[in-house]
Amino acid sequence: MNKINGGADKRSQILNAALKLFNSQGFHGTSTASIAKAAGVATGTLFHHFATKEALLETLFLTVKTEFADALGALKLPDGELQRQAKILWFAALDWAIANPDKQQFFQQFSLSVEIPLTLREEAMQGILGFIGTMINQGQQQGVIARLPLPLMLENCHGQYLSATRFFLDRPELASDSTHREASFQLFWTAMRP
Amino acid sequence: MNKINGGADKRSQILNAALKLFNSQGFHGTSTASIAKAAGVATGTLFHHFATKEALLETLFLTVKTEFADALGALKLPDGELQRQAKILWFAALDWAIANPDKQQFFQQFSLSVEIPLTLREEAMQGILGFIGTMINQGQQQGVIARLPLPLMLENCHGQYLSATRFFLDRPELASDSTHREASFQLFWTAMRP
Amino acid sequence: MNKINGGADKRSQILNAALKLFNSQGFHGTSTASIAKAAGVATGTLFHHFATKEALLETLFLTVKTEFADALGALKLPDGELQRQAKILWFAALDWAIANPDKQQFFQQFSLSVEIPLTLREEAMQGILGFIGTMINQGQQQGVIARLPLPLMLENCHGQYLSATRFFLDRPELASDSTHREASFQLFWTAMRP
Amino acid sequence: MNKINGGADKRSQILNAALKLFNSQGFHGTSTASIAKAAGVATGTLFHHFATKEALLETLFLTVKTEFADALGALKLPDGELQRQAKILWFAALDWAIANPDKQQFFQQFSLSVEIPLTLREEAMQGILGFIGTMINQGQQQGVIARLPLPLMLENCHGQYLSATRFFLDRPELASDSTHREASFQLFWTAMRP
């Protein structure tokens, strides 16, 4: 029966409501009652699906992370020049963020926050940055990327991505402006030049 | 009486305790009672010095911001090459972060957080990044910095600084390793190259 | 189908699970959900068989009481000396308690508890102690039992039984030690001596 | 200021209210809100004085136990016949129960209940029955008490006391009837006769 209403079952209604409220009011600033209300379910229903408020947050984090990873994982990167591959990746990540502003904002808030257990955060970083690490290594062997300490470069990539998406999230009207888009990639890529 | 003991009066004891607790448990995760306890004062005392918990947070934010700005403002930048000036500035900022890990972590958590009223955050950004803006302008006229949109570059500078300090805060043993220090500046500076 | 498997139908599975959980966690401390889980049925099933949680408790109480009464009622008491009859009865009651520790513990907890409606409790006492009352009367006429107020003696018998079973339930290894068994009867019987 | 109103400070008002409500509705059946209301304080006040509802129960238990022990401990037992000493003790205990029906009923409910941690219960038993143990030992050496296993006798004494007080609590009009009072002691003492 529920299948009729587009898959928006109570569980995902709760996740959606939580995503928006956590973004606008923070984790502790959002009451479970308000999440349930926004999701259009009873308070008990929330706890039927998620053992605790923390568990809800973690599920949300994992869901968003997985969606993002899947979006990038589905990409077909052409053989050839590393810079072209990196550009495709960068724009794909940027476009995902622009297309999913709520999820991106959630990431901005929680990917570095104390609210998420350290292990979860590190796992997420690993999953996403692991791939970047391989690219950097290749680039260094090809001589197109500076030979700087890898962990520092990874943290830098993460920071660049966060600041670029922050920029576009705050100015949605520039999201499709090619000057700014190109500039964001240039900053990212040039930083690693030898 | 208290004035004798080097300024460790109850007010600053409260600020110090709040700094550490907000860092480790977040704003909402920290109760005023626990701050008072950690500060070694009665709960009522906290409210003698700060009208509300929010006011305490804002005072803390402004205090930390001012300290940081003062540290950089006191710097004597030599005439000459812009890159040299930028490097001095970068290392000064890095060293302040390393010397004040609690304050820097506080900044990491709250400079982008919903907990701090937007106006306060923007004001802080202005104060710190305004100066950088002038430097970038100069660099562009001299042809040593790429002519990319300024707001994007500022956001990028902020992001670079946050990721660099995050890196060194997580690895205090590298704080005085010159390879890593130089590398962090290289990433920052190279990004803006034409 | 289930009728084949020796009466272990869902209804009695629920009663069995409730017995153990009420014993270990008390009535209010045990949730209907946990009873259903322990019984291996769905939460809804519990309410098919028992209108409310209270009704389940009362059914359990009556079931246990009936089993106990039946066990003693089936006894064939020999004619002759009252003390011999009393001893047979005492040991039978003791043995029932030892053979059914869960049910006995349930009795310990609920035969005096507020959770069970007063009328039910009194009814149960009546059923069990009524018989004892007759014996005491006989004994008094024969001059082998002291002529003390009957209600006090009945309460005393009940108390003696409870403390004796408590003793053996806490020390199962003594359940078949004849010294202790005899001693328990001696305390019980001697108390009523003229 | 509070000293004026007879020492009924908020903390003891809460203890008094809890005593009555736990008696009539059981531990789990009594909400902390109702205790606070009955005590005439705010809900927060209850938790200011007692960390948890369990802690309140334990404090109450210890308080009542201590009062009882003090009442008996203050007794001056005359030298001489053991039975006379026992009688004085028995009546003192009985009178305390009659004079403090709420506290005694509380004891009836909780001295054997799962709600009170085992260690606390055992400690309480030790404190009260330890003294009885010594008396029984003496009596056995003098040949006036049967040589039955001590633990069984102690459990029996406890049971006798509980049933006697239950009897008088249910029938306050008999509390000063000397026939019943004497009978209760006779049952208690005779039980242990050789």
Place this chain on the structure above:
DNA sequence: AATGAATGAGTTTTCATTCAT
């Protein structure tokens, strides 16, 4: 200025019970 007992609205969570399947 400093204290800490007191407050009560608000929080997370539990749970007996219902009902569509």
Place this chain on the structure above:
DNA sequence: TATGAATGAAAACTCATTCAT
């Protein structure tokens, strides 16, 4: 008969804030 997702009232407990001392 059996299921288990859904409910919402009620529970224990927290906490920013006040105020008499």
